[in-house]
Ligand SMILES: NC(=O)C1=CN([C@@H]2O[C@H](COP(=O)(O)OP(=O)(O)OC[C@H]3O[C@@H](n4cnc5c(N)ncnc54)[C@H](O)[C@@H]3O)[C@@H](O)[C@H]2O)C=CC1
């Protein structure tokens with residue numbers, strides 16, 4: 001089938017590549033000409049494991065094209081996906097300006113009957129507005145249907161998720177349009193759930209809000225556990241074994257970040273306010289998360305009294321491992337707060353440094369190797385559990401720091417491991433580890449590395 005995708009960000013690009021991989025002829029359109037130039041050369045502008053290889057393969061076999069020209073991209077398209085951003089607006093509601101512009105672009109440039117599929121996360125009722133706008137801008141006599149097809153991929157495993165997702169939601173009021181989009185998706189071999197447009201729009205917000213709630217819940221239990229002498233790792237294991245609860249998304253830490261949970265929880269709150277619904281729970285989820293982001297800074301202040309002049313390395317700057325996305329990353333609030341306290345901040349990330357430079361305070365300095373970050377530090381903050389960081393931070397701190405101390409925002413190590421390496425170790429929802437006895441010799445540490 002001939003498909004056009006508007007927007008080649010995390011969602012649009014991955015969707016375009018995945019649809020081309022299952023045999024569709026896909027043209028991805030973006031208003032950013034630099035992105036399109038890179039993409040046309042087979043270079044992915046984002047770091048996403050496995051994406052570039054699949055993209056190059058489908059460009060070569062002729063299933064995948066890129067353009068910044070809507071006239072070229074929309075010509076003859078039978079299905080048009082909207083995958084533009086819906087960032088948080090000033091009042092917390094989703095900013096729909098990119099969605100509405102995409103709808104106008106579609107209306108002005110389609111050359112045949114189309115089904116418009118909204119992949120972007122949009123508030124209730126948006127799909128109807130999209131249909132209206134497409135029709136209003138239509139240049140010919142074409143029929144237009146809209147389908148809500150929310151996306152559930154996670155950054156860092158977006159390609160895997162596209163082919164292994166738990167479900168595909170198709171929300172449509174018109175059964176023929178729903179059937180067409182089902183046909184597009186059948187080769188994925190995933191369960192398909194058909195709903196009304198409004199239910200599909202709500203499913204996306206409800207899914208993200210539920211996951212965010214699970215995280216804020218476990219973070220509150222972690223904070224309480226610290227005060228009463230329980231250990232959150234044991235508690236999470238104990239409750240996660242109950243199939244009704246499930247073990248996923250029970251990792252306590254420094255709160256959820258990223259391009260979606262923070263904005264989607266706020267957008268859901270706004271949606272509720274607009275219909276006079278007092279959504280108390282989601283308000284608490286957001287508040288808990290705000291506080292949780294600076295949990296480690298508070299702990300460091302308590303431990304040292306003052307952080308003035310302390311050299312603190314932040315290990316992991318992206319909002320989660322395996323991505324270069326810095327949107328709402330915990331490192332942003334942590335760096336700002338540490339600098340306000342007079343600390344010197346050193347940043348390290350395996351992939352996200354260039355993006356981090358655009359959003360972290362100017363006074364942050366960066367190093368290209370984790371070894372250098374730790375060697376220069378009085379205190380280590382572990383913020384993102386990249387595999388490399390987890391493998392190296394504990395042992396390198398033990399090796400290179402005079403008085404090794406790690407504040408771990410992702411609970412990467414066991415208490416036993418911290419004790420073994422004689423590292424002072426402060427994590428979330430667990431007893432701090434205060435090292436006792438003599439540190440192992442450097443030779444024996446190097447040997448075990
Ligand atoms: N990032 C993620 O992991 C997920 C995002 N979503 C949702 O998907 C949507 C897209 O998110 P991202 O891919 O992260 O956004 P993004 O900001 O990375 O990419 C959006 C792209 O759309 C382009 N664009 C904007 N207006 C355009 C127009 N009129 N014509 C052509 N291109 C245009 C921009 O230049 C940009 O490249 C959002 O609603 C988001 O909430 C849903 C699931 C996962």
Ligand SMILES: O=C(O)[C@H]1O[C@H](OP(=O)(O)OP(=O)(O)OC[C@H]2O[C@@H](n3ccc(=O)[nH]c3=O)[C@H](O)[C@@H]2O)[C@H](O)[C@@H](O)[C@@H]1O
Pocket residue numbers: 121151152153154155156208211215248249250251252253254255256257258259260261319320
């Ligand atoms: O709508 C979206 O954009 C996407 O949002 C999330 O995906 P993503 O933000 O890429 O990443 P997650 O793995 O969900 O992590 C989000 C944040 O929660 C944090 N988290 C996650 C899990 C956990 O147990 N604890 C925890 O603190 C992560 O560190 C990260 O900061 C959802 O998992 C996707 O299903 C959804 O499509």
